[in-house]
Amino acid sequence: MGGIRQYAVALLKILANNKRDHYFVLHHNNDPEIVAIINDYEQVKLVKLISPISLKIFNKLRNYLLPSFIKNIDIEQFSLNTLCKKHTIEIIHCPYQYLPMVKGVKSICTMHDVQELHYPEYFSAEDRAFRAVQYLNYIKNADCILVSYQHIKADLVKFFKVDEANVKVCLLDMENLWLDKFNEQDISELTQFNLPKKFLFLPSNTWEHKNHLNLFKALVQLQKQSAEDITLVCTGHKTDYYYSHLLPYIESNNLQDKIYFLGIVDEVTLYSLYKSCAGVVVPTLYEAGSFPLMEALLLGIPVICSDTTSLPDTINDDNFIFNPNDIDSISNKVFQLWNDDTFRTLSSRNGKKQSHKLRNSGALNNLKSVYSELSIK
Numbered sequence: 001m002g003g004i005r006q007y008a009v010a011l012l013k014i015l016a017n018n019k020r021d022h023y024f025v026l027h028h029n030n031d032p033e034i035v036a037i038i039n040d041y042e043q044v045k046l047v048k049l050i051s052p053i054s055l056k057i058f059n060k061l062r063n064y065l066l067p068s069f070i071k072n073i074d075i076e077q078f079s080l081n082t083l084c085k086k087h088t089i090e091i092i093h094c095p096y097q098y099l100p101m102v103k104g105v106k107s108i109c110t111m112h113d114v115q116e117l118h119y120p121e122y123f124s125a126e127d128r129a130f131r132a133v134q135y136l137n138y139i140k141n142a143d144c145i146l147v148s149y150q151h152i153k154a155d156l157v158k159f160f161k162v163d164e165a166n167v168k169v170c171l172l173d174m175e176n177l178w179l180d181k182f183n184e185q186d187i188s189e190l191t192q193f194n195l196p197k198k199f200l201f202l203p204s205n206t207w208e209h210k211n212h213l214n215l216f217k218a219l220v221q222l223q224k225q226s227a228e229d230i231t232l233v234c235t236g237h238k239t240d241y242y243y244s245h246l247l248p249y250i251e252s253n254n255l256q257d258k259i260y261f262l263g264i265v266d267e268v269t270l271y272s273l274y275k276s277c278a279g280v281v282v283p284t285l286y287e288a289g290s291f292p293l294m295e296a297l298l299l300g301i302p303v304i305c306s307d308t309t310s311l312p313d314t315i316n317d318d319n320f321i322f323n324p325n326d327i328d329s330i331s332n333k334v335f336q337l338w339n340d341d342t343f344r345t346l347s348s349r350n351g352k353k354q355s356h357k358l359r360n361s362g363a364l365n366n367l368k369s370v371y372s373e374l375s376i377k
Contacts, residue, residue, distance in 0.1 A: 003112075004095070006177075008034075009037075010172045012025065016037050016041040019043055026080075028049075091105065091108060094109050095110050097135065107141070111135070111146070113155075114156070116128050117155065118286055140162075147167060148171050173359055173362075174358040186268060187272045193260065195260060199260075200233070201232075202235075204235075205237040206237065213249060214325070215283045217327050217330075222334065228338065231259075278344070279337040279338070279347070280304075281305075281334060281337070282303065286308055290314065294358055297358060300352050304336075306321065306324035307321040308324060320347050
């Protein structure tokens with residue numbers, strides 16, 4: 001699930017260092033990072049609900065053999081209740097926008113964003129209706145709502161009329177990330193992609209709000225105004241929007257040799273692209289928090305980004321931000337990133353300064369405080 005998966009992994013890594021408490025991880029996908037944490041920490045244990053085979057058998061039986069009062073049982077909810085009783089679980093913390101309810105157990109829901117309220121045009125009517133109903137349900141019923149940034153808390157208070165005291169802001173430490181496994185010796189040559197020696201980099205799935213199109217328009221404008229031969233490499237999932245809008249724009253403007261889409265790549269390749277690029281561009285219109293921006297800062301890679309949501313606070317220097325709706329603003333910063341060695345050096349220095357803050361946010365103490373507060377209520 002992209003950034004939400006990264007959040008869940010980071011959250012578990014932080015909690016695993018708290019040896020005072022025990023954590024039971026409900027997980028079905030055998031994610032290697034999740035499994036590794038469970039194996040490495042004695043106080044972190046794997047639990048599962050009723051097996052898919054048992055659930056399938058139960059659902060068949062309920063239609064033919066079971067009395068009506070059993071037919072109405074939610075077997076997954078029953079299984080969750082049983083798990084909580086068996087392990088004396090006091091708190092359920094869901095790291096994404098969902099809230100399972102168990103009687104007598106406190107609940108925490110992490111709300112990542114309410115983007116649909118700012119950019120409804122990027123969501124179907126069905127998605128907007130689902131979020132409106134379900135998010136309100138989660139927010140009203142959670143004992144605590146956890147968010148990573150103040151702007152998300154402000155949205156929840158404004159749009160859902162939630163009590164401010166019930167929303168806690170806790171940015172996770174950017175420690176023990178996937179990129180920390182690698183060093184300079186791990187950089188690959190990237191020869192399989194036939195990339196030019198110099199390129200800018202945008203790692204992002206091709207959702208409309210990621211704003212690839214305006215960046216492409218800025219590149220076209222720079223090419224016309226100053227004959228700048230700028231190359232952009234993109235990674236990430238190619239959504240329907242890529243095929244319906246981005247690819248046609250590339251083809252109609254003859255940008256096939258200027259914009260490279262590599263799709264989803266492995267971690268070694270992703271690390272190598274970061275370390276080999278002239279700079280990273282993050283043109284997004286909306287983010288709760290931007291992992292590409294934080295990863296560039298942590299790696300000391302020159303980076304420019306849009307002036308939306310949490311990004312200006314994350315980069316903490318107005319010299320490296322632009323208006324993502326203004327093609328001139330984007331092109332001016334891209335021009336500097338591509339041509340100005342001093343600009344890139346200053347951006348890298350800023351990244352090193354910000355990386356200390358990102359790696360030391362005090363998340364574990366904040367999380368322990370939230371859990372303790374819930375335990376005594």
